[in-house]
Amino acid sequence: MVRTGLAGCASAEDAAVSETAGSFAAAPGARLLKRFRRYIAVLVAVWVGAALPFMLLGVLEWRQIAADTEALARERGEALFRLIELTREWNARHGGVYVPVTGHLQPNPYLVHPRRDLVANDGGELTMVNPAFMTRQVAELAAERTGVQFRITSLKPIRPDNAGDIWEGDSLRRFERGEMDQRIAFFGEYRLGDTLRPVHRYIAPLHVTPACMSCHVTQGYKVGDIRGGISVTMPAESLLAHRDERQRESVLVLLGSYLLTAGLLHAFVARARRHYLTLEDLARRQESVIVERTRELKLLNEDLRRKAHHDPLTMLPNRLLFNDRLDSALNHARRYERSFALLLVDLDYFKEVNDAYGHATGDELLVDVSRRLESCVREADTVARLGGDEFAILLSETTDAGEADEVARRVVELLGEPYVLTAGMARVSASVGVARYPAHGEDAESLLRHADQAMYAVKLGGRNGWRVYAPTMSAGRPGH
Numbered sequence: 001m002v003r004t005g006l007a008g009c010a011s012a013e014d015a016a017v018s019e020t021a022g023s024f025a026a027a028p029g030a031r032l033l034k035r036f037r038r039y040i041a042v043l044v045a046v047w048v049g050a051a052l053p054f055m056l057l058g059v060l061e062w063r064q065i066a067a068d069t070e071a072l073a074r075e076r077g078e079a080l081f082r083l084i085e086l087t088r089e090w091n092a093r094h095g096g097v098y099v100p101v102t103g104h105l106q107p108n109p110y111l112v113h114p115r116r117d118l119v120a121n122d123g124g125e126l127t128m129v130n131p132a133f134m135t136r137q138v139a140e141l142a143a144e145r146t147g148v149q150f151r152i153t154s155l156k157p158i159r160p161d162n163a164g165d166i167w168e169g170d171s172l173r174r175f176e177r178g179e180m181d182q183r184i185a186f187f188g189e190y191r192l193g194d195t196l197r198p199v200h201r202y203i204a205p206l207h208v209t210p211a212c213m214s215c216h217v218t219q220g221y222k223v224g225d226i227r228g229g230i231s232v233t234m235p236a237e238s239l240l241a242h243r244d245e246r247q248r249e250s251v252l253v254l255l256g257s258y259l260l261t262a263g264l265l266h267a268f269v270a271r272a273r274r275h276y277l278t279l280e281d282l283a284r285r286q287e288s289v290i291v292e293r294t295r296e297l298k299l300l301n302e303d304l305r306r307k308a309h310h311d312p313l314t315m316l317p318n319r320l321l322f323n324d325r326l327d328s329a330l331n332h333a334r335r336y337e338r339s340f341a342l343l344l345v346d347l348d349y350f351k352e353v354n355d356a357y358g359h360a361t362g363d364e365l366l367v368d369v370s371r372r373l374e375s376c377v378r379e380a381d382t383v384a385r386l387g388g389d390e391f392a393i394l395l396s397e398t399t400d401a402g403e404a405d406e407v408a409r410r411v412v413e414l415l416g417e418p419y420v421l422t423a424g425m426a427r428v429s430a431s432v433g434v435a436r437y438p439a440h441g442e443d444a445e446s447l448l449r450h451a452d453q454a455m456y457a458v459k460l461g462g463r464n465g466w467r468v469y470a471p472t473m474s475a476g477r478p479g480h
C-alpha cells in the first residue's frame with residue numbers, strides 16, 4: 001500500500017549520507033598507523049638528511065687534518081735536511097776539514113785523497129772529514145741525543161752502508177726520473193735505535209755541486225746530477241697525538257653541531273606535525289558537523305514533505321497527495337487503456353461520537369477507521385483522508401467492476417463493526433460512493449463528482465451502504 005510518497009527517495013539519500021559518514025569513520029586505526037609511519041619516515045629523513053652534510057664536512061676536515069700533519073712533518077724534515085745540506089756545503093767549500101784522530105774517530109777508509117791524513121806541528125795525527133763522513137758523524141750524535149735519525153744514501157754508494165733501504169731506494173729513483181723533488185711518509189712501526197716506534201720520514205736529493213767534484217769526479221758525476229739523498233727519520237708520536245687530538249675535536253664539534261641541527265629540525269617537524277594534525281582534526285570535525293547537519297536537513301526536509309502530503313492524525317495521504325495519485329492513475333490508465341475505481345467514504349453521524357465522548361475519542365475512532373480502510377485494499381492502492389470524517393480510496397487497475405463493489409461492501413461492513421475506544425465502545429456506519437474509470441468519468445473532476453453523487457445517494461437512502469454511480473443520481477449533497 002502506498003502511504004507515503006517520499007520514503008523511497010529518502011532511502012537513497014540516506015544511503016549516500018551514511019556512506020559519506022561511514023567513509024569518515026572508516027578504519028581510524030589504519031589511518032593513525034599510516035600517519036605515524038609517514039611521520040617516522042619524515043623523522044628518519046630529517047636525521048639522515050641532516051647527517052649527510054656533516055659527514056661530508058667530517059671527511060673534508062679529516063683530510064685537511066691529515067694534510068696539515070703531513071705538511072708539518074714535511075716542514076720538520078725539510079728544516080733538518082736544509083741544515084745538514086748547509087753544513088755539508090760549508091765542509092765541501094773547505095775541501096773537507098781536519099780533526100784529530102782519536103779512538104772514536106779513525107781515518108775514513110772510503111775517502112781517497114792525497115792529503116787525507118796529516119801530522120800536526122806538535123806531532124799529533126789529523127785526518128780529513130769530508131761532507132759524507134761528517135754527515136755520518138753528526139747522524140750518530142743526533143740519533144744518540146735526539147732520537148732523530150738521518151743518513152746519507154745513494155744508489156751508487158762509495159760506502160756500502162750508504163745503500164738506501166727500500167723506501168729510500170725507491171725515492172731516489174723517483175727523484176732521478178724527475179717525478180718528485182722530496183718525499184714524506186709515515187710508518188706505523190719503524191726500528192729507531194733499539195725500539196719500534198711510529199715515525200715520519202723525509203727524503204730529498206743531494207745534487208752535485210762544484211765543491212763535490214773534487215771527491216766524486218771519479219764516479220762520473222756532473223754538476224747538477226743527483227748523487228744521492230739525505231733521509232731524515234723522526235719520532236712521530238707527538239705529531240700523531242696532535243693529529244688524533246684534532247680529529248677527536250673535529251668529531252666532537254661536528255657531532256654536536258649535527259645533533260643540534262637535527263634536533264632543531266626534529267622539533268620543527270614535530271611542531272609542524274602537531275599544527276597539521278590540529279588543522280586536520282578541525283577540518284575533520286567540521287566535515288562531520290556538515291555531514292550531520294546535511295543529514296538533519298534531509299530528515300527535516302523529508303518530514304516537511306511528508307507533513308505537506310499527509311494527514312497528521314491518521315498519517316494517511318491527504319487531499320493534495322490523493323489528487324496527485326489520482327492524476328497518476330488517470331495518466332497510466334489512459335496510456336495503457338486500463339480501468340480503475342474511486343471510492344468516497346463518509347462516516348455516518350460521526351458528530352455524535354464527538355458529542356458523546358469528546359473530540360479526542362473521535363480522533364481515536366478516525367485513526368481506527370483509517371487502519372480498517374487500509375486493511376480492505378491492496379498494497380498498490382491508496383487510502384486518503386480528504387478531511388473531517390471523509391475518506392477516499394483509489395483502487396488501481398481494477399480489471400472488472402466487481403472488484404470495486406467488493407471493496408465497497410467490505411468497507412461498509414468493516415467500518416460498521418464496533419470500535420473499542422479508550423472512553424468506551426462506539427459504533428458508526430459509513431456511506432460509500434463508487435465511480436469507475438472510464439465508465440463514470442474520464443477526468444479527476446468528473447470521477448470525484450460522480451463518486452460523491454453516489455455516496456450522496458447512499459446518504460439519501462438512509463446511510464450505511466454503498467452505491468455505484470449512475471447518471472440518474474442527483475447532483476446535490478445532503479446538508480451537513
Ligand SMILES: Nc1nc2c(ncn2[C@@H]2O[C@H](COP(=O)(O)OP(=O)(O)OP(=O)(O)O)[C@@H](O)[C@H]2O)c(=O)[nH]1
Nearest residue numbers: 347348349350351352354359360362363388389480
Ligand atoms: N474528532 C474529530 N472530529 C472531527 C474532525 N474533523 C471533523 N470532525 C467532526 O466531524 C463531524 C462531521 O460532522 P458532519 O459533517 O455533520 O457529519 P456526520 O455527523 O457524520 O453526519 P453525516 O455525514 O450527515 O452522516 C463534525 O462534528 C466535525 O467537528 C477531526 O479531525 N476530529
